[in-house]
Amino acid sequence: MRTLYARMAQLPPQLRMFMEDCPPELAAKRDRINxxxxxxRNVLAxxxxxxxxxxxxxxxxxxxxxxxxxxxxFLFGKLALLDYDGTGLTRRHPPADTFALLAACLDGTSHVRRIDVGGRPDLYAFEVSRAGRGPLQVLWAAGDVFTGEDGPGVPVDWPWPHPxxxxxxxxxxxxxxNGTAAPCASAPRSHRCSSPPARRQYPGPEEMPGASGDAGERGRMGNQREAAGHACGSGG
Known part of the structure; x- marks a missing residue:
C-alpha cells in the first residue's frame, strides 16, 4: 500500500479513484459508477x-x-453509502440516494423478467411486476464502465401502450x-428516450421523482449504459 501511494500520480485513474485524496473529479466519477x-447488479440478480x-x-x-x-x-472504503458527521451517521453519499430510490421503485416486487430485444444485443431491458402497483421497466445499454459516460447517449425506440x-x-x-402517436387506437405508442447529461446534482430522498406509482401505471427506472446513466418509464 505504501508503494501504491508513493506512485499514486502515475497510477491509472481506474485505480486512483479508490484511493484516499484522489482528485474530486475522479471521486465524482466513482460515485456515478457506483x-x-x-x-x-440488483436488477440482474x-x-x-x-x-x-x-x-x-x-x-x-x-x-x-x-x-x-x-x-x-482500499478495496471497499469508497463504496460506503453513509458516513459520519461528527459522531452521527448522517452523511449520505450519492449512491445512498440511488439505493433509496431503487428500493422505493422495487417495493412490492414479485417478479423480474428480462425482455428479449431481438437485434439489440447491447440493450438490457427488464420488466418488474409489483404487487398493487403498475409494472416497472428498467433499461440500459452495455458500455465501458469507466469511459462509457463520456460518449453520446444511445436513443432507444420502445413500444409503449400508455398515453x-x-x-x-x-x-x-x-x-x-418523445412520444409518437399510434397509427390506430389498438396499437401501442412508441417512445424515443434520449440520455441526459451524465453529471448532475443528486436529489435528496424527499425530492426523488417517481419513487412510487399507482396501480395501473408503468414505469422504467435504470441507466442507459453501465457508465452513462439513463432510464425511461411511464406513469398515468
Missing part, C-alpha cells in the same frame, strides 16, 4: 431468481477512522422522452 451498478439483496457496505464501523494503508479500506411516459435515470433525474 450508482449505476447499484441499479444494474433479481432477474436471475434472487429474492433479497443487501448493499455492502453501509458505513465505516466507527467515526473518524481513516487508514490509507488498510487493504479493506404518458416518465423516465428516471440512476441518479433520480428526469430523462427526456
Amino acid at each position: 450508482c449505476r451498478q447499484i441499479v444494474t 433479481l432477474a436471475a431468481g434472487v429474492t433479497r439483496t443487501a448493499c455492502w457496505h453501509l458505513a465505516p464501523e466507527i467515526p473518524g477512522c481513516r487508514d490509507r494503508l488498510n487493504m479493506m479500506g 404518458t411516459v416518465h423516465g428516471l435515470d440512476a441518479f433520480g433525474s428526469r430523462v427526456p422522452s
Whole structure:
C-alpha cells in the first residue's frame, strides 16, 4: 500500500479513484459508477431468481477512522453509502440516494423478467411486476464502465401502450422522452428516450421523482449504459 501511494500520480485513474485524496473529479466519477451498478447488479440478480439483496457496505464501523494503508479500506472504503458527521451517521453519499430510490421503485416486487430485444444485443431491458402497483421497466445499454459516460447517449425506440411516459435515470433525474402517436387506437405508442447529461446534482430522498406509482401505471427506472446513466418509464 505504501508503494501504491508513493506512485499514486502515475497510477491509472481506474485505480486512483479508490484511493484516499484522489482528485474530486475522479471521486465524482466513482460515485456515478457506483450508482449505476447499484441499479444494474440488483436488477440482474433479481432477474436471475434472487429474492433479497443487501448493499455492502453501509458505513465505516466507527467515526473518524481513516487508514490509507488498510487493504479493506482500499478495496471497499469508497463504496460506503453513509458516513459520519461528527459522531452521527448522517452523511449520505450519492449512491445512498440511488439505493433509496431503487428500493422505493422495487417495493412490492414479485417478479423480474428480462425482455428479449431481438437485434439489440447491447440493450438490457427488464420488466418488474409489483404487487398493487403498475409494472416497472428498467433499461440500459452495455458500455465501458469507466469511459462509457463520456460518449453520446444511445436513443432507444420502445413500444409503449400508455398515453404518458416518465423516465428516471440512476441518479433520480428526469430523462427526456418523445412520444409518437399510434397509427390506430389498438396499437401501442412508441417512445424515443434520449440520455441526459451524465453529471448532475443528486436529489435528496424527499425530492426523488417517481419513487412510487399507482396501480395501473408503468414505469422504467435504470441507466442507459453501465457508465452513462439513463432510464425511461411511464406513469398515468
